[in-house]
Amino acid sequence: MLAKVRMVWKALIEEQLGIYARSVLGEEVALPPLSVQTPPKPELGDLAFPLFAYAKTLKIAPPKLAAELKSLLEKREDRPLGDLLVAGPYLNVRIDMSSLATDLCKEIAEKGTSYGENDSLSGKRVTVEFSCPNTNKPLHLGHMRNDSLGESLSAILKANGALVRKVNLINNRGVHICKSMLAYQKFGNGETPASTNMKGDHFVGKYYVRFANWAKEDPTAEEQAQMMLQKWEEGESEVIKLWEMMNKWTLDGLAESYQKMGISFDAYYYESQTYKFGKDEILKGLEDGVFYREEDGSVWVDLESIKLDKKVLLRKDGTSLYMTQDVGTAIMRHKDWPFDSLVYVVASEQQYHFKVLFYVLQQLGYDWAKDLHHLSYGMVNLPEGKMKSREGTVVDADELVSTLTELAAAEIHVKQREALVGDVEKTSASIALGALNYYLLQVTPTKDMIFNPAESISFNGNTGPYLQYMGARICSMLAKYEQEGGDSEGIGFDSSLLTLGDERSLIKQLALYPEVVAKAGEDFDPSELCTYLYELSRLFSKWYHDNPVLKAGNKQLVRSRIELSRMVLQVLKNAFALVGIPFLEAM
RNA sequence: GCGCUCGUAGCUCAGCUGGAUAGAGCGCCGGACUUCGAAUCCGUAGGUCGAAGGUUCGAAUCCUUCCGGGCGCACCA
Numbered sequence: 001m002l003a004k005v006r007m008v009w010k011a012l013i014e015e016q017l018g019i020y021a022r023s024v025l026g027e028e029v030a031l032p033p034l035s036v037q038t039p040p041k042p043e044l045g046d047l048a049f050p051l052f053a054y055a056k057t058l059k060i061a062p063p064k065l066a067a068e069l070k071s072l073l074e075k076r077e078d079r080p081l082g083d084l085l086v087a088g089p090y091l092n093v094r095i096d097m098s099s100l101a102t103d104l105c106k107e108i109a110e111k112g113t114s115y116g117e118n119d120s121l122s123g124k125r126v127t128v129e130f131s132c133p134n135t136n137k138p139l140h141l142g143h144m145r146n147d148s149l150g151e152s153l154s155a156i157l158k159a160n161g162a163l164v165r166k167v168n169l170i171n172n173r174g175v176h177i178c179k180s181m182l183a184y185q186k187f188g189n190g191e192t193p194a195s196t197n198m199k200g201d202h203f204v205g206k207y208y209v210r211f212a213n214w215a216k217e218d219p220t221a222e223e224q225a226q227m228m229l230q231k232w233e234e235g236e237s238e239v240i241k242l243w244e245m246m247n248k249w250t251l252d253g254l255a256e257s258y259q260k261m262g263i264s265f266d267a268y269y270y271e272s273q274t275y276k277f278g279k280d281e282i283l284k285g286l287e288d289g290v291f292y293r294e295e296d297g298s299v300w301v302d303l304e305s306i307k308l309d310k311k312v313l314l315r316k317d318g319t320s321l322y323m324t325q326d327v328g329t330a331i332m333r334h335k336d337w338p339f340d341s342l343v344y345v346v347a348s349e350q351q352y353h354f355k356v357l358f359y360v361l362q363q364l365g366y367d368w369a370k371d372l373h374h375l376s377y378g379m380v381n382l383p384e385g386k387m388k389s390r391e392g393t394v395v396d397a398d399e400l401v402s403t404l405t406e407l408a409a410a411e412i413h414v415k416q417r418e419a420l421v422g423d424v425e426k427t428s429a430s431i432a433l434g435a436l437n438y439y440l441l442q443v444t445p446t447k448d449m450i451f452n453p454a455e456s457i458s459f460n461g462n463t464g465p466y467l468q469y470m471g472a473r474i475c476s477m478l479a480k481y482e483q484e485g486g487d488s489e490g491i492g493f494d495s496s497l498l499t500l501g502d503e504r505s506l507i508k509q510l511a512l513y514p515e516v517v518a519k520a521g522e523d524f525d526p527s528e529l530c531t532y533l534y535e536l537s538r539l540f541s542k543w544y545h546d547n548p549v550l551k552a553g554n555k556q557l558v559r560s561r562i563e564l565s566r567m568v569l570q571v572l573k574n575a576f577a578l579v580g581i582p583f584l585e586a587m
Numbered sequence: 588g589c590g591c592u593c594g595u596a597g598c599u600c601a602g603c604u605g606g607a608u609a610g611a612g613c614g615c616c617g618g619a620c621u622u623c624g625a626a627u628c629c630g631u632a633g634g635u636c637g638a639a640g641g642u643u644c645g646a647a648u649c650c651u652u653c654c655g656g657g658c659g660c661a662c663c664a
Contacts, residue, residue: 040607050606052644062644088607089644134664174664271664298662308590308660315662322664351591352659378592379657383599386657411626420624431626443600446592448657450599455613459626462600462612469626477623519603531601534611545628587626 001104002511006047008080009093010036013049016073020065024058031057042501045085045092046508052089062089101495101507101564108510108567116517116574122161127333128154130345131263135172135250136180137205139257139397141380141387141451142347147263148440148580149377150345152526155578157343160521165337168265169329172247173272178228180204181242182221183211193249199398201253204246212390257398262433262580267336269329277328279320281364282313290363301360311356326357327364334368341371343524348376348446375524378448380440395451404432407457408465412587420586430582431465437580438464441526462534467572468584470537473544474569475585481550481562493563494556502543506564509536513571517578526579533575540568 014034021029037048051062051069058065066086073084081096108115130150133143154164171177184207193203215221231239258264282299285291291301291313299314313324320328330342344354354374361369381387387394408428412421421427439456443449459465481487498507513532520528549561576583 035604035606037606038603044607048607050645052606055644090607171664176664296662312662317662319662321662325664347658348592349658353664355591376592381657408626415624415626417624447600448593452599452613455599458613460613461626463626465626466612469624473624473627480623527601528603531611534601538611541627542629544623548623550623586624 001100001107001514002508003515005080005095005100006036009047009082009095010034010049012073012076012079013069013091016069016076017054020069020072021054021058024060029057039087039090039092042505044087044090045083045094046097046504047093047095048087049091049093050089051091066091097498097504097507098496100511101498102493104507104511105493105495105563105567108570112570113574113577115570116513117159117161118514118518119161120518121157121521124162124341125165125337125339126157126162126341126343127165127167127337127339128157128343128345129167129169131258131265132169132171132346133254134176135170135204135247135254136177136208137250138199138201138253141395141397141400144261144397144400144436145377145380145440145449146345146347147258147261148437149375149445149526151263152437152441152529152579153343153345153375153524155580156517156521156526156529159517159578165266165339166264167267167269167333169269169271169274170251171271173232173275175225175229176208177243178225178232179211179215180208181239181246182225182228183207183214184246185242186214193253199253199256200249200251201257202398203253204250257401260401260429260433261397262437262582269333271325274329274332275325276320277332278324278326279314279318279328281327281331282324285313285360285364288365301356301363303356303359306355306359308352308355313360323353323357323360326353327360330357330361330372331364331366334366339368341373342368343373343375345375345377348378350374351376373524375445377445380449380451383450383452395453400456401429401432401436404435404457405429408432408435408459411459417587422586427584427587430584431459431468431587434464434468434576434581435459436464438467438530441579442530444527445525464581465587467533467537467576467581468587470540471569471572471576472584472587474540474565474572477549477565478562478569481558484550486559486562489555489559491555491559494560497554497557497560498564500543500547502539502546503564506536506539506543506568509539510567510571513575520578529575529579533572533579533581536568536571536575540565 017031017034021031032053034049037050039045039048051065054065055062060068063086066089069091070084070086073079081099083094085092085094128150131143131147133139150166154166158164187210188207193200196203211221228239232243282291286293286299291299293299296316297318298312298316300310300312302310311323312321315321333339333342346354351374358369358372361372379386382393384393405428408431409424412418412424412428418424435456516528516532520526547561549565550558552558552561573583
């Protein structure tokens with residue numbers, strides 16, 4: 001909506017520039033494109049058109065040109081509503097906020113939860129792979145950033161019109177899995193998650209740690225694990241039975257965590273089922289001459305054309321590797337659900353892997369391989385440095401969620417909001433989730449980030465709960481308004497009454513939302529929505545603090561401010577849904 | 588060594604395709620609840636945007652070099 005206003009003014013001024021150039025120079029000249037910006041201060045208007053670039057060709061100082069254009073434009077009948085102002089070398093526009101607000105109010109009311117959506121990816125099928133845990137330990141903070149990003153990105157792509165399929169690849173095979181199995185076999189004494197009253201993933205994780213300790217004393221431990229893997233691959237029934245049992249324990253535990261964290265998938269893939277795939281594809285590529293075979297029998301791809309060295313795709317004994325498997329899995333997924341695009345949400349450590357993977361898939365001639373993406377995100381570190389499992393500094397996901405939930409509940413009790421909130425347990429869980437997702441998504445994905453536990457449990461300032469709080473306050477105000485019969489009085493929304501600077505800023509921010517959704521989708525960057533949300537909430541809370549709504553006096557003004565609040569509420573709700581912040585009517 | 592990436596206030600982060608006095612939050616100090624929810628709001632202090640060059644009318648933003656972090660560079664996954 002704001003985009004439209006911008007376009008109209010830009011086109012008009014560009015046209016005027018052309019006319020002016022012709023009159024001054026007496027001939028047609030190619031002028032540099034006009035750029036549109038936002039002035040740094042509200043007093044300077046809403047749109048800014050810097051004129052520096054024209055000084056040379058038109059032989060006029062930018063401030064003079066601004067004044068000239070202003071007076072020429074003001075004579076034009078076809079000029080849209082709004083004011084022109086000269087601000088030094090800039091020609092600025094103060095747009096007609098009243099008509100924008102009227103249109104906006106209508107649009108938000110009509111579209112409701114779909115306000116902000118667009119069809120830039122309309123009909124496009126996108127598979128998003130994320131999470132991809134091991135089945136030998138519970139989720140930790142690193143997984144949480146991955147999960148938040150994957151879930152949020154999926155929602156954002158949907159809001160841009162895409163058909164999204166969320167998939168998870170469970171890493172449930174390999175030596176590391178055998179380690180926890182072996183430790184359990186040796187030291188388990190038949191205990192189970194049920195008998196020890198432990199969550200399955202933590203239970204299995206305990207044995208993974210147990211293995212590490214044992215391996216320190218017994219040098220044969222690693223060897224034994226390797227032997228177990230062989231037995232597993234041969235399908236020895238006892239090993240398979242143990243594997244199935246322990247896998248289920250972990251997966252049940254993970255399912256519980258996912259549920260709590262609001263994570264879900266449309267399909268699961270298991271490495272145990274996919275690890276052999278890809279071999280045939282590589283052999284086909286070898287036949288077609290896109291790969292080559294070394295003397296020892298191993299198969300390689302030459303990466304010189306993408307300025308990398310070379311990479312093995314099949315071992316000399318003909319078995320698959322990580323890369324081989326990923327090639328197979330991608331192709332299989334495309335058969336399952338023919339996508340136009342595939343996004344991998346995986347840590348930045350694997351940038352090289354994905355560069356190679358994408359290249360190999362292209363070499364194999366799949367047309368969909370043109371649109372593969374790696375949403376590469378940085379590490380999550382602690383203030384003291386990296387998380388290290390050996391030093392026990394890994395932040396456990398379940399523990400973190402429950403700590404935050406307890407703190408939120410404590411806050412509700414301190415403020416004596418039990419009655420207002422209703423279900424304290426559910427509400428505090430939602431606050432915890434909002435806090436976590438916002439904390440993790442706030443940072444530009446590609447950057448490493450520092451997770452400060454003390455800061456993450458704070459609910460003040462630039463946090464998820466701050467945003468939720470704004471929503472709750474608006475809800476409570478609207479409830480009061482409706483209770484007092486405000487809506488039934490038949491008074492309409494009069495946008496011309498919203499003349500305060502803060503109101504103008506709010507309206508603009510609301511009108512900007514659809515563009516932010518589109519940009520976040522283009523950039524694969526949920527943090528852009530976080531920044532937007534905080535700015536919207538901040539503007540609202542300042543305005544709401546300084547200006548009465550229900551007690552504004554004039555009924556027409558009350559009504560108009562109520563409508564403005566309703567718009568803010570709607571946009572908050574819509575944006576929350578895209579970044580995993582549960583909306584709360586009371587907290 | 589090669590490749591990728593990052594370096595903005597004490598700390599954590601924003602800063603749109605280069606543009607008008609570089610912005611928030613936390614923390615510090617100081618204010619605002621008989622008034623729509625104080626999980627709030629307002630104010631003060633705090634920055635030669637890692638360094639040096641270059642391109643440009645104009646650089647935190649683009650280019651080069653250097654310094655300093657991180658991550659890759661397995662017939663592991």
